[in-house]
Amino acid sequence: MTTALITGATAGIGAAFARRLATDGHNLVLVARDTERLQEQATELHDLHGIEAEVLTADLSTEAGIASAEARLSDRRHPVDLLVNNAGFGNKGRFLEVSMADELTMLKVHCEAVLRLTAAATAGMKERGRGGVVNVASVAAFVPRGTYGASKAWVVQFTQGAARDLAGSGVRLMALCPGFVRTEFHERAGMGTDNIPAWMWLDADKLVAAAMGDLARGKTVSVPDPRYKALMGAVKLAPRGLLGGITSKTGRKYGPQ
Numbered sequence: 001m002t003t004a005l006i007t008g009a010t011a012g013i014g015a016a017f018a019r020r021l022a023t024d025g026h027n028l029v030l031v032a033r034d035t036e037r038l039q040e041q042a043t044e045l046h047d048l049h050g051i052e053a054e055v056l057t058a059d060l061s062t063e064a065g066i067a068s069a070e071a072r073l074s075d076r077r078h079p080v081d082l083l084v085n086n087a088g089f090g091n092k093g094r095f096l097e098v099s100m101a102d103e104l105t106m107l108k109v110h111c112e113a114v115l116r117l118t119a120a121a122t123a124g125m126k127e128r129g130r131g132g133v134v135n136v137a138s139v140a141a142f143v144p145r146g147t148y149g150a151s152k153a154w155v156v157q158f159t160q161g162a163a164r165d166l167a168g169s170g171v172r173l174m175a176l177c178p179g180f181v182r183t184e185f186h187e188r189a190g191m192g193t194d195n196i197p198a199w200m201w202l203d204a205d206k207l208v209a210a211a212m213g214d215l216a217r218g219k220t221v222s223v224p225d226p227r228y229k230a231l232m233g234a235v236k237l238a239p240r241g242l243l244g245g246i247t248s249k250t251g252r253k254y255g256p257q
């Protein structure tokens with residue numbers, strides 16, 4: 001049996017990863033801040049699938065939280081074979097409307113935690129000659145969308161670079177870039193979603209199934225839906241200057257409010 005560690009496992013995309021990996025027979029280490037919710041989830045997945053599910057309460061916006069997840073990933077007696085860096089959140093508001101403290105918290109969770117947990121996990125994976133890391137980014141990585149988009153662009157670039165450096169070691173890394181997914185994300189950020197057209201919404205379980213397929217195929221960047229693949233194809237062709245104007249206009253009209 002192999003073990004997977006998932007950050008932000010209690011809700012949305014992270015919970016969908018936990019369900020899928022438990023169904024496939026992997027033991028789990030579930031990481032988030034809400035201990036009660038983690039314990040309920042661990043019990044349910046154990047009872048349903050007969051797997052072992054550990055709970056690790058950690059706030060990845062703090063030094064102590066990141067360090068405790070790093071320590072678990074570095075434990076050579078209980079190796080982790082798959083890391084899913086998924087924990088994340090949105091901040092409502094444009095640049096200068098969001099407090100500097102909230103901007104920095106986002107960089108800590110989306111970038112520093114992802115860097116340090118990826119390093120802690122892949123050091124052991126490289127020694128064992130096998131392992132995988134999925135870093136959950138966003139299609140926002142490809143358009144100018146404030147600190148959120150910039151942090152996700154970092155996740156994509158970092159993951160591609162690390163994947164290249166570890167090529168041939170048996171360790172796979174993949175950045176997962178979803179579009180809008182029905183989760184707790186927008187509600188937690190206090191963002192309204194009435195303007196987002198129905199066709200743009202993805203289902204978390206289907207997203208994870210597609211992501212696992214892309215990881216098995218050895219992709220380093222996964223945009224797992226034909227609608228978003230087409231949109232991102234158009235984005236790649238658009239001139240940078242024009243792109244900023246179009247995406248902020250359409251984002252205001254059809255995006256989270």
Ligand SMILES: NC(=O)c1ccc[n+]([C@@H]2O[C@H](COP(=O)([O-])OP(=O)(O)OC[C@H]3O[C@@H](n4cnc5c(N)ncnc54)[C@H](OP(=O)(O)O)[C@@H]3O)[C@@H](O)[C@H]2O)c1
Nearest residue numbers: 008010011012013032033034060088138180181183184185
């Ligand atoms: N939903 C979308 O439309 C969408 C689109 C593209 C990318 N994404 C990305 O997908 C990832 C998952 O988001 P989601 O949509 O599934 O959101 P979600 O339903 O709000 O779930 C977020 C998860 O992250 C955990 N979390 C948040 N802050 C944390 C912290 N400081 N330390 C540890 N855990 C933390 C939460 O648990 P606790 O509150 O218990 O800590 C929860 O389990 C994020 O990285 C997000 O940027 C989402």
